[in-house]
Amino acid sequence: xxxxxxxxxxxxxxEGYIPEYSHGPEPQMTSxxxxxxxxxNQEPAQVEITIFYQDREPVGPYRVTxxxxxxxxxxxxxxxxxxPVPKGTDYASLIESDLPIIVQHTRLDxxxxxxxxxxxxxxxxx
Amino acid sequence: xxxxxxxxxxxxxxEGYIPEYSHGPEPQMTSxxxxxxxxxNQEPAQVEITIFYQDREPVGPYRVTxxxxxxxxxxxxxxxxxxPVPKGTDYASLIESDLPIIVQHTRLDxxxxxxxxxxxxxxxxx
Amino acid sequence: xxxxxxxxxxxxxxEGYIPEYSHGPEPQMTSxxxxxxxxxNQEPAQVEITIFYQDREPVGPYRVTxxxxxxxxxxxxxxxxxxPVPKGTDYASLIESDLPIIVQHTRLDxxxxxxxxxxxxxxxxx
Amino acid sequence: xxxxxxxxxxxxxxEGYIPEYSHGPEPQMTSxxxxxxxxxNQEPAQVEITIFYQDREPVGPYRVTxxxxxxxxxxxxxxxxxxPVPKGTDYASLIESDLPIIVQHTRLDxxxxxxxxxxxxxxxxx
Numbered sequence: 001x002x003x004x005x006x007x008x009x010x011x012x013x014x015e016g017y018i019p020e021y022s023h024g025p026e027p028q029m030t031s032x033x034x035x036x037x038x039x040x041n042q043e044p045a046q047v048e049i050t051i052f053y054q055d056r057e058p059v060g061p062y063r064v065t066x067x068x069x070x071x072x073x074x075x076x077x078x079x080x081x082x083x084p085v086p087k088g089t090d091y092a093s094l095i096e097s098d099l100p101i102i103v104q105h106t107r108l109d110x111x112x113x114x115x116x117x118x119x120x121x122x123x124x125x126x
Numbered sequence: 127x128x129x130x131x132x133x134x135x136x137x138x139x140x141e142g143y144i145p146e147y148s149h150g151p152e153p154q155m156t157s158x159x160x161x162x163x164x165x166x167n168q169e170p171a172q173v174e175i176t177i178f179y180q181d182r183e184p185v186g187p188y189r190v191t192x193x194x195x196x197x198x199x200x201x202x203x204x205x206x207x208x209x210p211v212p213k214g215t216d217y218a219s220l221i222e223s224d225l226p227i228i229v230q231h232t233r234l235d236x237x238x239x240x241x242x243x244x245x246x247x248x249x250x251x252x
Numbered sequence: 253x254x255x256x257x258x259x260x261x262x263x264x265x266x267e268g269y270i271p272e273y274s275h276g277p278e279p280q281m282t283s284x285x286x287x288x289x290x291x292x293n294q295e296p297a298q299v300e301i302t303i304f305y306q307d308r309e310p311v312g313p314y315r316v317t318x319x320x321x322x323x324x325x326x327x328x329x330x331x332x333x334x335x336p337v338p339k340g341t342d343y344a345s346l347i348e349s350d351l352p353i354i355v356q357h358t359r360l361d362x363x364x365x366x367x368x369x370x371x372x373x374x375x376x377x378x
Numbered sequence: 379x380x381x382x383x384x385x386x387x388x389x390x391x392x393e394g395y396i397p398e399y400s401h402g403p404e405p406q407m408t409s410x411x412x413x414x415x416x417x418x419n420q421e422p423a424q425v426e427i428t429i430f431y432q433d434r435e436p437v438g439p440y441r442v443t444x445x446x447x448x449x450x451x452x453x454x455x456x457x458x459x460x461x462p463v464p465k466g467t468d469y470a471s472l473i474e475s476d477l478p479i480i481v482q483h484t485r486l487d488x489x490x491x492x493x494x495x496x497x498x499x500x501x502x503x504x
């Protein structure tokens with residue numbers, strides 16, 4: 001079955017917040033915020049992430065590559081260049097790809113003894 | 127890359143409920159209900175929020191401005207004019223903007239000792 | 253601003269499951285599964301809910317009315333006619349309205365000492 | 379009312395992760411990842427699930443049938459052929475059906491003493 005071109009090139013996640021602390025064994029139970037990307041194409045997808053803040057200019061692009069026929073679960077905690085995403089700060093993200101991909105947003109919050117989860121398909125903006 | 131006009135002008139969040147009490151340090155762990163707004167445009171977005179109830183007329187508009195290239199995470203708990211949103215009461219919200227924006231709904235519920243989270247992209251209604 | 257006709261006439265929630273037990277004060281912390289409906293029209297919306305099961309014929313319609321300019325958060329636990337929705341059983345729901353409405357799905361699960369939450373905008377199927 | 383053809387033939391869930399351990403009584407409180415499928419048609423829906431990974435080729439198809447007018451809540455934990463889905467591993471899933479269906483993604487995570495939940499309607503990709 002033809003699986004080229006599934007998804008969209010531009011996605012938005014208006015909610016972003018990396019909890020400042022965690023409970024439980026690392027790295028699984030470390031509080032984190034994730035963008036799950038799927039590339040069903042036969043070529044690598046070049047992805048650029050831009051982070052928007054409440055009180056300063058956007059930062060980016062952060063560049064990641066999703067190989068063909070692969071998923072990549074990007075933890076915002078681990079983005080380094082051009083600058084780490086600060087913890088305990090409201091942000092939003094714009095995810096742009098040269099090939100169609102699909103994006104889902106998930107957070108694991110383990111600030112208290114028991115973890116909490118949220119997830120939603122991101123907003124397809126093209 | 128052109129980032130003007132990303133999103134929609136009218137969004138709906140049918141679920142609304144501000145828990146009546148909280149556990150944990152304020153303000154991060156205070157139970158709250160949030161609409162996360164992202165404005166990728168080069169102009170400020172003028173946003174009007176209308177709150178619908180089960181047993182009385184809608185209240186609003188609540189007015190907020192999202193500056194250009196900024197996100198704003200609006201806590202319904204903190205809306206004051208024309209009237210605070212009561213806790214422990216079912217509501218829904220309609221979010222209308224003069225420029226395209228993107229909206230995500232999140233709740234942190236810390237009524238019990240450990241917090242719970244929910245989130246979804248709001249419904250784009252235009 | 254014109255607010256007639258916002259939303260869709262047919263919505264689907266494939267996930268349904270009412271937890272069999274609960275912790276905490278009733279009725280707020282009782283485990284429940286909710287369809288949050290918003291009617292922004294100037295007329296009442298007549299809504300029919302059909303419940304689908306894994307191993308038997310669908311049951312319905314359950315009838316509810318959402319008054320004009322009102323939200324109604326319907327707990328599946330409280331549906332009575334034509335038959336209560338059994339607890340601890342997988343189901344799905346189809347929500348059909350004579351006027352456009354917006355639907356969001358939420359579950360509060362308090363089977364263990366601390367509650368968990370999930371939510372998503374339902375799937376607009378027309 | 380005509381209920382044939384509700385939904386889409388291709389759905390995507392970019393987030394996938396089966397927690398490695400659980401707390402609480404089985405099988406309800408076993409950590410699991412679910413795709414909830416609804417078939418409102420008058421014919422059975424033949425569904426194929428393909429699992430994508432971060433570092434190896436996709437695996438599938440896994441075949442399930444959803445009878446007419448039925449829902450099926452598929453636990454990824456229980457998929458066996460062509461190979462079980464490993465726990466503690468990032469994956470994504472593509473769900474393809476010969477008839478239109480509707481798909482919602484849910485996870486119950488009971489790794490810690492209290493369970494957490496997430497859910498979202500999957501991304502309709504056709």
